[in-house]
Amino acid sequence: MISSKASIHKNAKIGKNVKIGDFCIIGENVEIGDDCQLLNTVNIQGNTKIGKKNTFYPFVSIGTTPQDLKFGGEKTFLEIGDNNSFREYCNVSVGTEQGGKTTKIKNNCLFMVGVHIGHDCQIGNNLVIANNAAIAGHCIFDDDVIIGGNSAVLQFTKIGKGAMIGGMTGVDKDVLPFTLVKGNRSYFENINLIGLKRKGFKNTEIENYKKTVNKLFNSENMKKYTSTLKNDSELDNILKKFIENKNSNRDICRPKK
Secondary structure, eight states: OBOTTOEEOTTOEEOTTOEEOTTOEEOTTEEEOTTOEEOSSOEEOSEEEEOSSOEEOTTOEEEEOOSOTTOOSOOOEEEEOSSOEEOTTOEEEOOOGGGTSEEEEOSSOEEOTTOEEOTTOEEOSSOEEOTTOEEOTTOEEOTTOEEOTTOEEOTTOEEOTTOEEOTTOEEOSBBOTTEEEETTTTEEEEEOHHHHHHTTOOHHHHHHHHHHHHHHHTOSOHHHHHTTSOTTOHHHHHHHHHHHTOOSOOOBOOBOO
16 A cells, blocks of 8 residues: 555656555665565655565654765665665664665664664664664674664674664773673673574584684784684684674774673
């Protein structure tokens, strides 16, 4: 059902069984997949491609111009996968020329009220980002990340699989997989025990991973240390891949001194 009060550009591509409520605005280069729902007063613009079964609540703004003064109107993109939920007042920007041109969100994510996803971010699967969290540009989030409410993540930050960020945390360093960080300026508090148990890891695996992470904190060269890890541990392999793929010289979140 498409409301007669919605404004949809004639060139926009709308899939099957899409519901578009009152006062929604859909731009020329927008593509919306099957079974999506736009409740009302949703704005979708830019070169934006949206998958199936996504839900957009009132006053969500998707695919608008990046909040980057270097942006000059070049052709950039936003890709959203399937089965994501964007609650009220969320906003997501398209990419920039300098950042790879594409902002990307995968599948099965929940973005709560007021979440901001900046330009060129690469967001994985099964994320939960709580109310009013602000994610700056160029961030990379692996799968199963949880971000607490009113948190802020500095640009170019990388957050590993299964990490959990406490509420009201300022994340200014990279976050190791399956760790818990918090604080005005983020610091490592512990392994994400609950997240690991939910993923089915055994107590012995969790304990061994904790020892591996603690040794990493004391190593002089993180990549050299992780290269010595054996390949028979899934958690060690996740950690090893995270360190190997770090694109910046930014430090990781470490224990509070």
